[in-house]
Amino acid sequence: MDETESEPTRWQVEAEQNGERIDKLLSDALDGVSRTQIQQWIKDGHARVDGRNVKPNYKLSGGQVVDLAIPDPEPLDIAAENIPLDVVYEDGDVIVINKPRGLVVHPAPGHYSGTLVNALMHHCKDLSGINGVMRPGIVHRIDKDTSGLLMIAKNDQAHASLAEQLKEHSVTRKYVALVHGNLQHDHGTIDAPIGRDSYDRKLYTVTDKNSKHAVTHFAVLERFDGYTLVELKLETGRTHQIRVHLKFIGHPLVGDPSYGRSKGMTMDGQALHAQILGFTHPRTGERLEFEAPIPEDMADLLHRLRNL
Template identity: 65%
Template sequence: MKPLTHNITVEDEGTRIDRWLSGKLASESRNRIQQLIKNGDIRVNGSQVKTSYKLRFNDQVLIHLPEPEPLNVSPEQIPLDIVFEDGSVIVVNKPRGMVVHPAPGHMSGTLVNALLGHCRDLSGINGILRPGIVHRIDRETSGLLMVAKTDQAHRSLAKQLKDKSTKRKYLAIVHGNLPHDEGIIDAPIGRSEKDRKKMAVTEKNSKHAVTHFKVLERFSNYTFVACRLETGRTHQIRVHMAYIGHPLAGDPKYGPRKTLPINGQALHAAELGFIHPVTRQQMLFCAALPDDMARLLEGLRNGRYSS
């Protein structure tokens, strides 16, 4: 890949190089950027620098992104619910229980395996195990995901996520009866200090996180809500709803074990909107509630799960 060269302006003077690069390389994580700096793939005035280096006026930053490694994840003929597809983007409705990308313990049966079985032309920016994956939803969450077929599309979609210009609406069933019809949860999320496998609202090593919620329907001990993500942190809706005392039904990680009969948290990515990376057209997609959540709602309306 051809190296990119940038000359630092007065406005960027004094900014840490890793923070500055986060704005330039929207598709790359902060950890990935720091690793590129440490590897010498990013240099200032021809020299290797530390990740904490503060830029100076007229510094010349050379960015060399290594070529993506060849894919070695096995394509699998797994049925996909494809909502939209063209030469740049695929929008897929992921079923509950499917892992998004391969990881230790889940090297097959993932959405990536299924996508590679459907088509080989996926963005290589995220490397071998996550081709085309711009964002993720949890294994036990169902709903819409956008997947990039080209690196250009990947960079555009990742930048839209970073700029908070995408639309992501989720439907959820939560424990208890929310006292307000709608609200905003603005609370930072980071790794839990008590349990490293969980996320939590915390001030230490956390990231800004905002969730908007609106009550759609109330039941005796449960509430059906719509949540809109302003940011996209790991387990954000699950953590935020638990934080205000209304954890998701079916989510023993952040809520009670006694819950509604569903295999995973009652959370569904129902709407996804973005600007098409090539046509610049505003796109909006919707996915109906999966059968398991629809059955729960019907049972709640009939008073079947009143306790």
């Protein structure tokens, strides 16, 4: 092949993984890489089972050996844009950004500009290529209308380390959120699987069908008349996880355009802020933790509630 590859990574298929699709096994093993990207690698022959090329839906048997040689990244062709960034921390391996509400994290078909990735391309040229040309450096995401902390990898070694920490649940991710209603308990855990909504494929819901395990821990910080300020700690990082879980327990986010309520307090985007982010530095092994203050629009909303 014309493309050059990295040295392959090898997995031995365990007995309990018998019958599992190869794209699912690799997706679970590489938490920071999209399943679509993994499927493309399999189609391009970068993943092999017992030395043979297979299709993304190939079902594995216990004892088989899976090799994945990640291809060298394509040259990045996303336009650099001079969009201001709130850089909380930066070194040769990692950048931590405090993302404002309203900023999309990465380009997508039909939306190639004005994103965090465009801003990062202007800020620095050395970003990891594991997630392809559309998502350089992006290890994890937060929604467009969620504010707060994100870690970005500057090289593939850092990306692999941070993605593994996410998979092992050793990354600290704490959010603060304002929800409708008064939670009955001061703290608790929402353990409910999440999958796509069968009625609207753009949304997600709690379901046992084609779902992924999802766990969110919560603790009440402050109570108001008809609203509650909570801290949320992610154990897993599924798409729209916090928003779906809070709707599931009957306390949707204030301002959530997809899962919230149309009546009562509102704001431009959901009242959800990724406040604390902690991880082990991929090169030095030092434990780092960062905190971003609640943004002004959400702070104003809390001030109004406190003075009712």
